[in-house]
Amino acid sequence: MAKKLLNILKLIIFLITFFYFYQLFSARNLNIAANLDLIIGESSNLPATWVGILDVDKNIPILILAGHADSQGLAGAGTPGEAVHKFGLKPMDPEISDELFWNLKLQESIVQLGKKKGLNIRSYDPEIRNIDDANDPRTNWSVGSKFAKRGGYAIEIHFDAYGKYGVGAGLIPPFSETPNKIDESIARTFGRFPVSFRGGLGAPRRQIRILEIGKLEGLLEKNLRNLKTRRKTIKLLANEIIQAFLNGTI
Numbered sequence: 356m357a358k359k360l361l362n363i364l365k366l367i368i369f370l371i372t373f374f375y376f377y378q379l380f381s382a383r384n385l386n387i388a389a390n391l392d393l394i395i396g397e398s399s400n401l402p403a404t405w406v407g408i409l410d411v412d413k414n415i416p417i418l419i420l421a422g423h424a425d426s427q428g429l430a431g432a433g434t435p436g437e438a439v440h441k442f443g444l445k446p447m448d449p450e451i452s453d454e455l456f457w458n459l460k461l462q463e464s465i466v467q468l469g470k471k472k473g474l475n476i477r478s479y480d481p482e483i484r485n486i487d488d489a490n491d492p493r494t495n496w497s498v499g500s501k502f503a504k505r506g507g508y509a510i511e512i513h514f515d516a517y518g519k520y521g522v523g524a525g526l527i528p529p530f531s532e533t534p535n536k537i538d539e540s541i542a543r544t545f546g547r548f549p550v551s552f553r554g555g556l557g558a559p560r561r562q563i564r565i566l567e568i569g570k571l572e573g574l575l576e577k578n579l580r581n582l583k584t585r586r587k588t589i590k591l592l593a594n595e596i597i598q599a600f601l602n603g604t605i
């Protein structure tokens with residue numbers, strides 16, 4: 356009888372300890388989601404000397420594009436992320452890369468919040484997930500390029516590859532246009548890439564900015580995948596981006 360009681364007591368102590376550590380662990384994850392620098396991880400440390408100095412009117416039309424929304428073929432689908440590629444977890448959606456999954460979620464959240472804050476902001480989604488010709492009028496880049504030519508601010512959001520495959524967070528400014536104060540504001544929050552990164556990528560050459568949010572790994576990816584912290588993490592990122600827009604316009 357005494358032994359049975361002792362076993363029950365042991366079980367109770369075990370359960371209390373287990374729940375204590377479990378809660379400590381989830382609370383820690385939640386708290387970390389409130390700190391941007393911790394969540395996005397390292398920023399690009401490539402040498403970048405550009406400074407955005409051009410003033411921007413607060414009513415400038417803004418277009419948010421989700422990186423890789425039209426390129427889910429073999430090349431250029433975006434990063435599968437650390438969870439899938441390194442740890443073998445299931446992709447968020449078997450039809451698309453994890454990067455696109457999060458790009459789309461964040462795109463929606465940015466536009467929703469931006470509208471609430473009075474920005475002249477919209478999104479574009481080609482919906483066809485694989486368009487081979489980058490110059491097809493329905494691609495991100497064609498729509499973004501047209502938008503930029505008309506004086507709008509077009510930006511494509513991305514999550515970078517994990518570990519040594521990625522660079523980190525930061526903004527790639529347009530290739531042949533002088534960076535403006537929105538570029539500067541976003542770069543101060545996320546970091547900056549050189550203008551000629553990888554010889555000037557397809558998007559910047561079309562005057563579409565690229566924002567790398569951070570590497571899809573570690574805390575950022577964990578907080579996105581965890582259902583308890585997902586909404587808060589996406590909201591935190593969207594809020595930082597919208598705040599950068601508001602700070603960069605007059």
Ligand SMILES: [Zn+2]
Nearest residue numbers: 422433513514
């Ligand atoms: Zn990408």
